[in-house]
Amino acid sequence: MLRADARRNRDQIISAAAGMFATAGLDVPMEAIARAAGVGVGTLYRRFPDRSELVAAVAGQGFRTLLEELRVARETETSAWAVLVRIITESESLRLTVHLAFLSPLSWTAVHGATLSRGAHEELMAVLDHLVRDAQAEGSIRSDIGSGDALSLLSLILGARPPDSDPVGQLRTQRSLWLVLDGLRATPGSPLPGEPVSVGDLSIGAARTGAP
Amino acid sequence: MLRADARRNRDQIISAAAGMFATAGLDVPMEAIARAAGVGVGTLYRRFPDRSELVAAVAGQGFRTLLEELRVARETETSAWAVLVRIITESESLRLTVHLAFLSPLSWTAVHGATLSRGAHEELMAVLDHLVRDAQAEGSIRSDIGSGDALSLLSLILGARPPDSDPVGQLRTQRSLWLVLDGLRATPGSPLPGEPVSVGDLSIGAARTGAP
Amino acid sequence: MLRADARRNRDQIISAAAGMFATAGLDVPMEAIARAAGVGVGTLYRRFPDRSELVAAVAGQGFRTLLEELRVARETETSAWAVLVRIITESESLRLTVHLAFLSPLSWTAVHGATLSRGAHEELMAVLDHLVRDAQAEGSIRSDIGSGDALSLLSLILGARPPDSDPVGQLRTQRSLWLVLDGLRATPGSPLPGEPVSVGDLSIGAARTGAP
Amino acid sequence: MLRADARRNRDQIISAAAGMFATAGLDVPMEAIARAAGVGVGTLYRRFPDRSELVAAVAGQGFRTLLEELRVARETETSAWAVLVRIITESESLRLTVHLAFLSPLSWTAVHGATLSRGAHEELMAVLDHLVRDAQAEGSIRSDIGSGDALSLLSLILGARPPDSDPVGQLRTQRSLWLVLDGLRATPGSPLPGEPVSVGDLSIGAARTGAP
DNA sequence: GATGAATGAGATTTCATTCAT
């Protein structure tokens, strides 16, 4: 029974932390996380002795969610490429995961050092590796690159910044993403969404969005 | 003519700050910057009343350096594409600039709000716009994108992280960069540097470099 | 039930702050207050997020003490005038209160803006208003002034400076106070304490006291 | 010639300091004073090695101005009482002087310790002493008080606060002043300006003015 | 002499983390 309470606390903390990390950055005060989770700081520290452990736990949870999303996508979509595109364009977990696992030195160390998320991390990598190879096998992705190249590149794009709430900024980011995806294709040249963006649009959009 | 001293100090501060921002992040303590510049905090604050002003000054300096590098590259290289590639692969100023001008909300506001860097920023944008259009005119860059698309994408890649000192991480980043460049070409398919990177390499390299 | 500790700390802080405000002025360092209260600065800031909140709390406490003193005085004394005189000449809380509530712009804003002290403040004003009217009704205070005039004047006198530890300065201030009180009477001319003070005494007393 | 420059600088500094002290308080930054005076801080410090000396000089100047005002008033007015009232109700120098000479421990020490203002201070005291005695001789001021009592009381009132820009606050202060003056008279009971102020008016006026 | 640049001590405030209840 107490176990149930503890488990619930843990989950609330992880989910609150995920939200705070996304909206307020990785360095949000521990107390804010505790408050958002509806527990005292003491409880938070009891579960996660320091910030890294919390980050690792959040990442682990993200890995697991992402694995599930991948599983579902593979059942639904008819090509490896379609699975990749869907995950890349739609998954919030992917975004979070990439941030935590690759973005800051702090979180990188936390995630890669932790045993907590190790299993999920490795499984995820294996699945992604498989997916990229499948896409190459079906002729969607150019064959002169490794699966690591693809993931590496995609994580750069996805991790670049937090989700932008401005439509112009959004469009820019989306077009960048499609450009990258197109660049990965075995036969590039697919049409991009929206209209070409000029340099002038950068500043205008930027002025309104706080991001290029 | 104490002005000479003051000017020298100012320059030292800006250059120290550029270095610290690159290695320790935008939120490096002001005192550390002062120490690195060999001045007291008071001096730093006298020149730059708050962090944003310092950021803006560093960005302005970066813009000017980058403009100069572009000018030189255009005199040396024979195609717009070659100029772009050279700047993108070699310029430290570009990296710094992208970080400051696009990466964090804090620095974005600082740079875009400041009058200090306004002129250089606009000139830089104009030059880059011209360069991308030239590359399109000469048939190097695909014609269905705007100059803003190109810059937007490149800034995502370049701004993604601080320069990596690890060779494996370096290679990964470099391959990502080449992939993106190749994706921008009117006729993609150019060879990439190094060997394909597998998913496994990510963790290994990462483990040794502190970054993917 | 750590609340007991917290409450005790809170009280200690308020009482230490009251003392420091009186002796060292409203701009005494927060750290000094914390030290005097026997707590860390952090604790002080946890209870009172900024200086104004602390000031407001101290004022609120002062209001309450003063109300109690008034209550007791009204039970003991036989005339409204006697109550007024007693409070004015004897109450440390009145002195503190006047300082905080009327003296500096900072503390004025703090006290009048705070909800913390609102209730006590209003009750206090009502009681004082009543007291002045009673004194007028019994023929002690001249009838051509309002209760606000009386309080206004008295606060100028009381708030003029922190309690003086020098006997000569004390006497001067006391005589000033009696002069003012006498001026408020319906039939002035009551004898003043001590001997007349000459201009020469001002400097001598001042020289020894640090205040006129 | 240089002497002329220096003298001009000195005067500008004193006058700028008087203004800043009045509007921004005694602890206004030295640099702000220097700027207002149109000189560098260095110059300010050359003339006045520390803040006290500046305060003393400002006070000395105030003493001299006040003496002159008194001289003029004595030539114009027909009674000592009228001279007193005029000076008290109209002189800005008196206000400034009282602030510096009596209000804060810092300025008190500065003024009374300085040899700079000694002469003017003593002369001023002598004149005021004379004035009060004259007023007693002519039957205007009650005879059971010394000249020191009168000055002491008046300085409390005048020094109480910086000039208020709000009409209601002004009225309150003015009525207080008249009450005090009336209390000093040999035969009190003179009419006061304006209407009686109630306790309620205190808060209302206060709310609008930032002062009671 | 005048200037204003440089210094650094000190004040405010925030948070990660520990610990009493």
Add this chain to the structure above:
DNA sequence: TATGAATGAAATCTCATTCAT
């Protein structure tokens, strides 16, 4: 076990004062 109070180190920023030019 959960809580949230307490702590104190660290970061930001301001000014009085000195000193090179």
